[in-house]
Structure formats: structure tokens, C-alpha cells
Amino acid sequence: MALKAYRPMAVAAASAAAALMAAGCSGSSGGGDPEPMSAKRLNQASLGAKEVSGYQIERASAKSAAGAGTAEADRSDCQPLAALLGSSPKPKPTRSVVNTFARTGDGKDYEGLQGMVRVATYGKGGAKGTLADLRKAGENCESGFGMKTGEGEEQKFSAVQQLAAPKLGDESAAYRLVNTSEKAPSLVAVVRTGSTLSMFFVTSLTDPQRVEMPQDLLKAQVEKVQKAEKGHATAPSGGDVEHGDAGEAGDSQDS
Template identity: 55%
Template sequence: MKAMVAVISAVVALGLTAGCGVDGSGPRGASRTEKAGARELDAVRAPGPAELRHVELGAHEVPGFQIERAGEGAAGAGTPRTDTEECRPLGDALGSQLRPAPAATVVRTFAKTGEDMDFEGLMGMIRVSEYAGDGAADTLEALRTAAAACADGFRMRTGEGEPQEFEAVRTLSPPGLGDEALAIRLENVAERAPSLITAVRSGRTLAMFFATSLSDPDGVSIPPSLLRAQMAKIRWAAAEASPRSPSAAPEDDEDADPSG
């Protein structure tokens, strides 16, 4: 799929996240000074790429999967364009230009493997982004709204200008993880394999999972073991980042990174 690309053993796979914008207006009824102060606090608290690396899954952390760090531009260059504005968040989700831009993002690719590390068709990408303010919630809501509005499909061009057409966008049952979640399936007119997107928000962190399968397009799903493992690392990282009172802090740090 040219609209969703990630190199896994030289196989074209999937894309990344995005969504619709954050207006930056802050809480309702807040004064201009309060809003400015909240934005400054967000900027201070927002982790950088180095801190967000702690949520990345290890190469063999989830049994049965080969997981690798994705390079810049894994979802292609440029900004995808959709035929209607209401479908834009879906087009954004298949590209690499994030709107709104997160404070930090890490990307991993995965492929299901069998004996002797042979690839078995299922492949995809995980993108974890940390947002300031309501960016994560707004991004997920924009994607949910677009999925409903564009259920009958939409046309788009990738950032490289390649035409793509999806004949349907189906909303699936989301996983019971995080604060809220969304799962959708996009049926590509020209490709035999569908594209799956699952988004899970935990606080200001948004994890996006993308998957496709060339060997089992009808039965493809995003593996629950990957979902659970990734969200567990996000919860662990959030707990580690939370301030602790001196009286509550243990003498010995017994918390361990789930990656070992």
C-alpha cells in the first residue's frame, strides 16, 4: 500500500498517525493569563524523544513478533490530501505530517514471525505520541468523527502524489484499554489487503497501531498481545514520570521497566 508505508524486510507496510487540530483555547472560562500559564506548564512537562524512548517495545519483547525501530519518513514524504475536508484526519493518519504536532513521537514496526523468524504475512507499525494540552484527545476524536463521516469511502493522494481510493471505512469494536480507544478498518479498492488502525489514548499519550496482512486479509487483526504490551509500557512510563512525595518514595527502587 503506497499510502501506508513502513519497510519491514523490504516489504511495504503501513503508515502513521495524525488527526485534526487543537485550538489551544484552554479550559472553558479560563482567563487569558490562566491559559498562557497552562500552556507554559504543558511545555515544561512535555517529554522529549529521549524520555519517550522508554515506551518502545524491544525487538523480541512480544513473543512471536519481530519489532524494529522505524526511521524518519517511514510513512512517506509530504502531506496526504483527501477529496473532502471531513475525511482529512483519515488521510493524515496514513501520512507522516502530524496535525497537531505532538511534543514527541517514537515509531516501531512489527511483523509476525514463526519458526526460524520467517515472516507470516502480518505486519504493521506502532506510533506513540505525547501531546500537550488536549492534543491526544482531540486527535482521537477527529479520527472517530472522520471514520463515521467517511464510512462510504474516500479518495486521497499520498504525500508523493500517488492516488488512493478506499471503498469503505468500518468502525470495529475497540480494545478495552487506556482512557478511550478506537478501531477502524479501511478497505482499499486496488489492494487485496485491508488497512487496520487502532488508536488508544492514555492521558496525553496516544498510541496508534497499524496493521495489514497479505496472507490473511479477511482475518487480519491487530494482535492483543502487542496492544497490551505497548499500553503496559506507557502506564509504567507514566508512573515513573509522576512526582512522588518523599514519604511515599520507597528506600529501594523496586519498579522495573517491563522490557527488563
């Protein structure tokens, strides 16, 4: 697995360590974001277990997915990237929902592909500021950085490569992170829709070097968030999310 910080999670197709947490920042914030979504609406904005063909999706909690505590980078300008990989983002979202996913089926496309999706809603410009700080860190830390997980484990990333951002939402960013010890890349993408961030972490068990961002999954999730932001959220289709230890709204946090 690309990131040792993450604890294994049960998904229908496989068990893996994969995570995407909210990218943290140390004070940047913009104005003009809509109000954060309610817990009910945020839950409705989350993908259902069989809502996207070819994927098995189930609910997880942030702590079970990413371990405990706050990850700390060895360089302050890289801290937003470290926070991206931890379970205690700063600033905290108003509330969030976390799902794991795994690619299913017999085809070789995306074989072994799996990861996590976190949908987090913010107040007071937090979504804009979080994404802005992540972009700065991506530019400043292209040569890599070291970090210590919330559980005290040392990790080293040899490169942070900017990828083509998804053409979704109001703005977005995407990166490829290479873990030195694992020698395997992981892909992350963050899409802002109003006051909400849809965050994706993707890895591959069978062929890490061929890992690709699942565009159909990204599109489906962002479209649900868009509907929720406009007040047109509906219950997950294709069956509700299978719940783990996270409760109705995942790791929902009220600020």
C-alpha cells in the same frame, strides 16, 4: 499491500509497506492532558526488539515508513483519516517513536501479520483532540474517501468500518480500511493514555482478508506507555529495539 503510500521497510520476518501515523486534526483540542513525556521516557516506553514473544520489532523513521509530505483527503471531514496515513500529522506531536513489527514462528496464526506502531506524546490537549477528530471522521466517512499522498499518488478507500475498540488506556478507537485498488483491508487502532497516543497499523501479506489486530502486542505497548506516564518507565526488555535510520528516539520531534 493495502496502502501503496508506504515505502517497504526491513523487518526480521519480512519486508512490507505498512504504517500508522498520528491521526491529524484541524484545531480540536481538549484540556487536562498531563505534560508530554520527555524524549528519554518516550524511548523507554517503546517496545524492545524481543519484548513481546512471537514478534520481531525494530525501529523505523516516519518518513522511511510513510513517505514524505502531508496526505490530503478529497473531503474535509475525512482529512483526519488521510492524516492518519501520512507522515506529517496536524497538529504535530511533541515527539514520537516509530517501530515496525512482524509476527514470527512456524504457526499459522497471524502468519504474514506485520505493521507499525507509533507512540506519540502531545501537549495542550492534542492527544484528546486528535482522537476525537479521528472518531468524527470515522463516522462521517463510512462510505469511503479518496486521498492524494504527500508524493502525489491518488488512492481510493471504498469503506471505513468501525471495529470494537481495544479495552485499553483511557479511550480508544479502531477501524478497518479497504483500499479499492488493492482490494485488501488494513486495520488501525489508536489508544490514548494521558497525553500519549499508541497507534497501530496492521496488515497481512499472506492472507489480507484474515488480518487480525494482535491484541497481545497492543496490550504490551499500552502497558509500557502507562508506566511511563506514571513515571515508572524502564528500559526495553529482551534486548533494545534494533535501530534503523531513525536515531535513538525514532522520528522524535520537539515542538
